[in-house]
Each structure stands twice: as C-alpha cells, then as structure tokens.
Amino acid sequence: VSELEGLAGQIAAVDGELVREAQRLLDGKTKPRGSLGRLEELATRVAAAHGLLPPRELAPAVVVAAGDHGVAGEGVSAYPQEVTAQMLANFASGGAAVAVLSRSVGARLVVVDAGVAVPSRVPGVLDLALGRGTANAAAGPAMPVAIAREGLLRGAGLGAQLVSEGAGAVALGEMGIGNTTSAAALTCSLLGCPPQAACGRGTGLDDAGLARKVAVVERMLEVNGYPADPVEALAALGGYELALLAGVALGSARGRAVVVLDGFISSVAGLVAARIAPALVGYLVASHRSPEPGHTLVLDALGLAPLLELELRLGEGSGAALALPLVEASRAILVEMASFADAGVTDTGR
Amino acid sequence: VSELEGLAGQIAAVDGELVREAQRLLDGKTKPRGSLGRLEELATRVAAAHGLLPPRELAPAVVVAAGDHGVAGEGVSAYPQEVTAQMLANFASGGAAVAVLSRSVGARLVVVDAGVAVPSRVPGVLDLALGRGTANAAAGPAMPVAIAREGLLRGAGLGAQLVSEGAGAVALGEMGIGNTTSAAALTCSLLGCPPQAACGRGTGLDDAGLARKVAVVERMLEVNGYPADPVEALAALGGYELALLAGVALGSARGRAVVVLDGFISSVAGLVAARIAPALVGYLVASHRSPEPGHTLVLDALGLAPLLELELRLGEGSGAALALPLVEASRAILVEMASFADAGVTDTGR
Numbered sequence: 001v002s003e004l005e006g007l008a009g010q011i012a013a014v015d016g017e018l019v020r021e022a023q024r025l026l027d028g029k030t031k032p033r034g035s036l037g038r039l040e041e042l043a044t045r046v047a048a049a050h051g052l053l054p055p056r057e058l059a060p061a062v063v064v065a066a067g068d069h070g071v072a073g074e075g076v077s078a079y080p081q082e083v084t085a086q087m088l089a090n091f092a093s094g095g096a097a098v099a100v101l102s103r104s105v106g107a108r109l110v111v112v113d114a115g116v117a118v119p120s121r122v123p124g125v126l127d128l129a130l131g132r133g134t135a136n137a138a139a140g141p142a143m144p145v146a147i148a149r150e151g152l153l154r155g156a157g158l159g160a161q162l163v164s165e166g167a168g169a170v171a172l173g174e175m176g177i178g179n180t181t182s183a184a185a186l187t188c189s190l191l192g193c194p195p196q197a198a199c200g201r202g203t204g205l206d207d208a209g210l211a212r213k214v215a216v217v218e219r220m221l222e223v224n225g226y227p228a229d230p231v232e233a234l235a236a237l238g239g240y241e242l243a244l245l246a247g248v249a250l251g252s253a254r255g256r257a258v259v260v261l262d263g264f265i266s267s268v269a270g271l272v273a274a275r276i277a278p279a280l281v282g283y284l285v286a287s288h289r290s291p292e293p294g295h296t297l298v299l300d301a302l303g304l305a306p307l308l309e310l311e312l313r314l315g316e317g318s319g320a321a322l323a324l325p326l327v328e329a330s331r332a333i334l335v336e337m338a339s340f341a342d343a344g345v346t347d348t349g350r
Numbered sequence: 351v352s353e354l355e356g357l358a359g360q361i362a363a364v365d366g367e368l369v370r371e372a373q374r375l376l377d378g379k380t381k382p383r384g385s386l387g388r389l390e391e392l393a394t395r396v397a398a399a400h401g402l403l404p405p406r407e408l409a410p411a412v413v414v415a416a417g418d419h420g421v422a423g424e425g426v427s428a429y430p431q432e433v434t435a436q437m438l439a440n441f442a443s444g445g446a447a448v449a450v451l452s453r454s455v456g457a458r459l460v461v462v463d464a465g466v467a468v469p470s471r472v473p474g475v476l477d478l479a480l481g482r483g484t485a486n487a488a489a490g491p492a493m494p495v496a497i498a499r500e501g502l503l504r505g506a507g508l509g510a511q512l513v514s515e516g517a518g519a520v521a522l523g524e525m526g527i528g529n530t531t532s533a534a535a536l537t538c539s540l541l542g543c544p545p546q547a548a549c550g551r552g553t554g555l556d557d558a559g560l561a562r563k564v565a566v567v568e569r570m571l572e573v574n575g576y577p578a579d580p581v582e583a584l585a586a587l588g589g590y591e592l593a594l595l596a597g598v599a600l601g602s603a604r605g606r607a608v609v610v611l612d613g614f615i616s617s618v619a620g621l622v623a624a625r626i627a628p629a630l631v632g633y634l635v636a637s638h639r640s641p642e643p644g645h646t647l648v649l650d651a652l653g654l655a656p657l658l659e660l661e662l663r664l665g666e667g668s669g670a671a672l673a674l675p676l677v678e679a680s681r682a683i684l685v686e687m688a689s690f691a692d693a694g695v696t697d698t699g700r
Contacts, residue, residue: 030440031447032428032553036668037661078382078700086695090380095688097381104682105675203382204700309659310676311387318386325455325675326660332454338445345436350428350554 004149004231004276007156011253014048014282022047022334029337030345036333038307042285043330049258049283050168054335059166060107060260060324062317063158063248064091064098064173067240068117068133070142071220072178076213078204081133081177085116088175091316092124098173098316105324107171110162114151115240128154130240137185138219141236148235148243152276155247156254163255169327170252170259171287172266173317174241180292181213183268185220185237187294189227190271191301198294200264203313230275238272245269250276253283258327262320263290263312267298274302287323288312354499354581354626357506361603364398364632372397372684379687380695386683388657392635393680399608399633400518404685409516410457410610410674412667413508413598414441414448414523417590418467418483420492421570422528426563428554431483431527435466438525441666442474448523448666455674457521460512464501465590466526478504480590487535488569491586498585498593502626505597506604513605519677520602520609521637522616523667524591530642531563533618535570535587537644539577540621541651548644550614553663580625588622595619600626603633608677612670613640613662617648624652637673638662 001009022044027033034040047055066088072081090096091111094103102109112126113119117133130151134142143151162170176182180202187198195217201210224236234243246269249259253273261267261284274280286304289295291313299306307326312319340347351359372394377383384390397405416438422431440446441461444453452459462476463469467483480501484492493501512520526532530552537548545567551560574586584593596619599609603623611617611634624630636654639645641663649656657676662669690697 029447030437030445031664035553035662035664036447037663039660039662039672079698080696083696086693087380090688090693090695093688093693095380095686095693097379097386097683097687100682100686101679103686104679203385204698307660308657310389310657312385312389313387314381314385322389322676322679326672329451329454329672332450333447336445336450336453337447338440338443343436343440343443343445345440346430346433348429348554 004152007250007254008277011277011279013279018053019044019048022053025334028339030340030343032350039330039333042327043334045285046258046327046331047334049256051256055331056168058168058328058331060169060171061110061162061167062098062102062107062171062173062321063110063112064175064317065112065114065241065244066116066175067114069176069178069182069239070134070136071138071181071216073136074138074216076181076216077177077202079177081117084175084177085118088113088116088125089122092122096316097314097318098321101318101321105321107321107324112244114244128244134239137237138216138223141224142238143235145232145235148231151240151243152247155244156251159248159251160255163252163257168257170248170257171317171320171324172245172248172269173262173320174245174265174315176239176241179239179265181216182237182239183265184294185217186233186268187298188221189233189237190275191297193297198297200292230272234272242269246273249273249280253280258285259283260285260287260320260323262287262317263315264292264295265315267295271298271302285327288319354502357600357604358627361627361629363629368403369394369398372403378689380690380693382700389680389683392677393684396608396677396681397684399606401606405681406518408518408678408681410519410521411460411512411517412448412452412457412521412523412671413460413462414525414667415462415464415591415594416466416525417464419526419528419532419589420484420486421488421531421566423486424488424566426531426566427527427552429527431467434525434527435468438463438466438475439472442472446666447664447668448671451668451671455671457671457674462594464594478594484589487587488566488573491574492588493585495582495585498581501590501593502597505594506601509598509601510605513602513607518607520598520607521667521670521674522595522598522619523612523670524595524615525666526589526591529589529615531566532587532589533615534644535567536583536618537648538571539583539587540625541647543647548647550642580622584622592619596623599623599630603630608635609633610635610637610670610673612637612667613665614642614645615665617645621648621652635677638669
C-alpha cells in the first residue's frame with residue numbers, strides 16, 4: 001500500500017446515525033421543525049464530519065495555494081503569468097480579497113507557494129513549491145506522476161497540521177493564471193464531458209479567447225490520452241496548486257475537519273480527492289456557485305448544492321471565506337439553541 | 351405637516367454619484383472588474399446608505415419585535431397565541447434562534463414587546479407595547495390609525511437611538527402568532543394582488559389551514575375596504591410589531607443606516623415604510639427569500655434581490671442576522687482591499 005493509498009484508507013465514512021441524531025436534536029429546538037431550512041442540513045453535516053454531537057469549535061482556516069501553469073503560454077487567460085506571483089505577495093501582505101474576507105469572517109489565512117514560476121520571497125508565504133510552474137499540458141503531461149503524489153502528500157501534511165492546531169473547518173482557495181483551463185481539462189477527463197461543456201470565460205476571456213481555450217483543452221486531452229485515474233489525470237492535466245489543495249482536503253478530512261470548497265478550481269481539487277478517497281464527500285461543503293459552467297458539473301458529480309449564489313468569479317477562496325459564517329452559525333444553532341423543554345415553550349410537534 | 355410626514359421627508363435620497371464613485375473604487379482593487387459579483391453591488395449600497403466613501407463601521411443591531419394578532423383566533427396558525435410571549439422570553443434569555451445567530455455574527459440584539467397579549471415581565475425586553483394584542487382584523491380594523499402612527503413613531507425613535515449608539519446597519523426581525531396572515535392581507539392591499547397569491551403555509555399549515563387562511567384574508571380585506579394608503583392599511587390589517595418595525599426602518603434610514611430585511615413579515619414592514627417614504631428603498635437590503643409566496647411579491651415590488659436562498663421560514667430576524675456577515679464583508683472589501691497601484695499588481699483593465 002502506498003503512502004497515498006494509506007492516507008485515503010484512513011478517511012472515515014461519516015456516520016448516518018449521528019446525522020439522524022443531530023436532526024432529532026434540532027427538532028427539539030424552539031422553532032418549527034425544519035424551519036431553518038438548509039442551515040439544519042449544514043449543521044448535521046458539520047456534526048457528521050467532526051464525528052461529534054455537539055460538534056467541536058470551528059476555528060476555520062483558509063488555505064490559498066498559488067501555482068503557475070505552462071498552458072498559460074497558449075493564451076488561455078486575459079492576464080499575464082507574472083500576476084500569480086504578484087498576487088501571492090498580495091495575499092501575504094493582507095490586501096487581496098481573500099485576505100480581507102478571511103479577516104472579516106475571523107478565519108486564519110494560510111498562504112502557500114505550491115509552485116509559482118518566479119518565486120516570491122515574501123514573508124508569510126509557506127513554501128511547499130513542487131516546481132517553478134508546470135509544463136505545458138497541451139504538449140505533454142503537466143508534471144510527472146511522482147510530483148503529483150508528492151503534492152497530494154504535502155497538502156495532506158498541511159491539512160493535518162491545521163487540524164492539529166485547532167481547525168474544525170478548512171477552506172480551499174487558489175490562484176494561478178491559466179488554472180481554469182487546467183480545471184476544465186480535469187473535469188472532462190474525470191467526468192467524461194466535452195470541453196465546450198466545461199470551459200468558461202475564467203477571469204475575463206472574450207469569445208475568441210473562449211474558443212481558443214476550448215481548442216487547448218481538446219489538445220490537452222488528446223495529447224495526454226484522456227486519463228481517468230485521478231492521480232494520473234492530476235499529473236497530466238492539473239497544476240501544483242490543484243495537487244496541493246486535493247491533498248489538503250484529504251488531510252483535513254482524515255483529521256475530521258469540514259472541507260469548504262470555493263469555486264470551480266478548488267471544487268475540481270475536491271473531485272480529485274474524492275476520486276482518491278470516496279469517503280471524503282461526507283466532509284465537503286460547497287460554498288457558492290461560480291458562473292464557470294464546469295463548476296456546476298463538478299458540484300453535481302459530488303452531489304453538493306452550494307450555499308451562496310452571488311455571481312462570484314474571483315477564486316482565491318473568496319466564496320469559501322464568505323460561507324464560513326453560515327457554517328459557524330449552523331454549528332451555533334446545534335450547540336446553543338434552547339429546547340422546548342429548556343425554554344418552557346409550547347411544542348405543537350409541527 | 352404631521353410628525354410622521356416630517357420624519358418621512360427627512361430621509362435623504364441616496365446619491366447615485368456616490369454609488370458610481372464606490373464602483374470606481376472597487377474597479378481599482380486587485381481583482382478582475384466585477385469578479386466579486388453581487389458583493390460589489392452590496393458594497394456600493396452600503397456606501398450609498400451611509401452617504402460616505404468609505405462607509406463607516408457597521409456595528410449591526412438586530413431588532414426583534416413581538417406582537418399578538420386578534421386574527422389568530424380565526425385558526426390561521428398551527429401554534430397557540432401563548433407562544434408569542436413564550437418566545438419573547440426566549441429571545442431575551444438568549445436561547446432562541448435569532449439570539450444564537452445574532453451572537454454568532456457579532457450583532458447586538460434588541461428584544462421589543464410591541465404588544466403581546468400577555469405581558470412578559472422578562473428582564474431584557476424593551477417595552478414599547480402599543481396594546482395587548484390587536485383586534486381581530488377579520489371583524490374590523492386591527493388597531494386605530496392613531497395607534498399605527500404611534501407605533502411608527504416609537505419604532506422610528508428606536509431606530510434613531512440605535513444609530514446614535516453606533517449602528518450602521520439595523521436588521522428587522524419579528525414574532526407574532528398569526529402575523530403571516532396580517533402580512534398577506536397588507537400585501538394584497540398595498541400591491542393589489544389576490545389572497546391566494548400572497549398566502550403561504552406560515553410555520554406549518556396543512557391544506558385545510560391554508561384554505562382557511564385565504565378565506566380569512568379575503569374577509570379582512572372586505573371588512574376593511576381594501577385600504578391602499580400605507581398608514582390606513584397598517585392600522586386596518588397590520589400588527590403592532592409590523593408598525594414598530596416599519597418605524598424602525600424609517601428611523602434607521604433617517605440616520606443613514608442600512609436596513610436589512612428578514613422574511614415575508616419584516617419585508618412587508620419595509621414595504622409599508624417605503625410607501626410612507628419612497629427614498630427608504632435605497633437603504634434596504636434583502637437578506638433571504640422565504641418560501642412564503644407573498645415574500646417574492648413584496649421583494650419584487652421593492653426591486654430587491656435577496657442575498658441568501660436557504661429555505662428559511664422561521665422569521666425572528668434569523669435570515670437577516672445570517673446575511674450580516676455578507677454586508678460586513680462587502681464593506682471590508684471597499685475599505686481594506688489593496689488597489690493595483692498599492693500592491694504592484696499588473697492591471698489588464700479587464
């Protein structure tokens with residue numbers, strides 16, 4: 001058994017009986033049954049992930065991992081590659097959206113260099129770099145399979161560390177010029193859908209740019225032989241930040257933390273992780289729905305409905321950070337609300 | 351000019367130029383233009399309400415007002431009337447959903463007796479009671495017009511007080527057995543729609559209960575002569591908590607605070623207030639969409655799109671409390687995010 005297979009085997013399936021017990025507890029709270037709607041299902045999901053009723057503290061962490069993509073050279077983004085490293089510095093100095101939003105919601109932000117092309121040398125960046133930008137996946141594999149495995153393990157190590165430092169929820173964010181192209185190719189490979197269905201405008205492509213992106217994804221799939229194995233697909237079509245985040249998901253779930261997905265790219269990382277360890281799905285929460293068409297395909301494949309629909313298309317973990325107060329609120333309802341008996345409120349049983 | 355008309359005239363129309371200036375500021379932040387979706391529009395709305403760029407602190411307050419309804423005697427609720435006073439005590443002691451959620455999101459909770467049938471004598475309840483439950487609006491007006499005006503003014507006084515104590519956002523919550531019936535009748539009267547279109551199952555009616563509710567609303571409208579003037583409609587068909595909350599909306603907006611609506615009932619209070627002072631609409635934020643069909647009619651009439659769709663049907667201000675972190679996050683983006691120039695990030699102008 002490889003180290004990765006060992007890790008996958010250590011992720012416990014969530015306990016359906018604990019979910020039902022959490023719902024019974026909610027049904028005794030001073031409110032009509034089910035009247036908190038999706039917040040109630042979210043609360044049972046937190047309890048199931050933690051394997052505890054009541055669940056433990058959330059103390060959320062947001063991981064934002066940055067990596068560069070060789071495929072960016074194919075002209076699939078409206079932005080130059082230098083922006084990845086610039087934004088890594090902006091995450092670390094606290095001025096980027098995900099930094100502002102993490103502060104706003106009281107979450108710890110962990111900024112990771114998963115492999116930008118030009119290293120940043122910025123204080124406050126965790127260096128887990130797997131290389132200096134991937135190879136062009138339209139001409140061959142983005143990275144060797146051994147590097148993809150290494151990325152998964154480094155990410156899992158980070159997830160385990162965050163849990164050991166108290167995180168009961170870990171949110172996944174990313175930055176990488178070209179990474180919606182990589183995510184679209186992975187979606188096609190893992191879900192068997194055509195490139196047109198998975199490709200969107202990313203952070204600002206026009207019609208010609210979108211057509212070019214579809215053609216590049218077709219080439220990526222042809223050149224790499226439509227790999228369906230999650231680790232092989234990740235190596236051939238993925239990116240360093242995708243490998244790292246899939247690993248963070250695995251390591252966090254092994255430590256029984258909730259894993260909060262952001263948009264298309266982090267959700268593809270979640271899909272890769274769930275293909276490696278199917279029990280992972282019970283730990284996932286979908287924060288928002290991005291306008292990238294591939295995102296809905298991936299969420300449907302994972303059986304997840306997003307909490308927010310705010311037309312966010314930034315990435316970085318911005319939507320995941322925005323959903324954290326809802327996750328915390330659902331937990332608070334389960335832990336702190338009075339029961340009918342506690343409060344002396346008449347219960348009609350409805 | 352009456353005191354109420356004077357108040358209405360003091361609500362300033364929000365400044366369209368300030369909205370555009372806020373959007374220009376957002377467009378210079380380190381993210382693709384518009385990529386924070388509806389959070390950006392929310393940020394401009396906060397700035398417009400405050401009349402300041404950057405906007406001031408949010409320091410949000412949640413007002414939950416409780417009142418009893420004579421029409422509850424017509425069997426329009428699955429719950430007995432005693433629950434209103436029991437829940438008032440539960441709000442004040444901190445065990446009710448809105449108390450838990452307000453704590454969870456860092457908002458101040460203000461619990462108001464607007465007129466429950468049996469006074470609560472609970473510490474921590476602000477007594478602004480307009481009576482001991484309204485009269486049965488299916489047999490005549492719920493309250494005299496003078497009492498409706500008094501409720502609006504008391505509410506406005508509370509809104510002004512909260513603003514003077516620092517609130518930059520005030521969320522509206524309510525409790526009152528029978529109050530979806532009152533809200534439905536007000537919706538029909540103010541929007542000219544039929545009772546079937548505005549009536550829903552409230553907190554748990556079956557098919558027979560819903561049919562009875564529609565018939566009761568028809569009777570309320572016939573008996574009271576379909577009043578279209580907002581204050582007359584409020585007096586004839588409304589409730590003490592509705593009058594009070596409409597007043598809180600007016601007083602908060604006069605103090606340039608954002609007013610966050612909750613579900614159907616608080617949104618009807620917002621509609622009444624907006625009919626009294628049309629400039630109020632620029633201060634409103636819709637937190638969530640409830641499954642009550644009348645809620646969507648009222649939000650459409652106000653031109654508001656809700657931030658959350660979580661199938662909440664509790665009321666109390668629960669959805670408004672849950673939306674407050676989004677309002678705060680939008681403000682933080684506007685205030686704290688780095689510009690392209692600040693952060694040395696390449697701006698492609700997209």
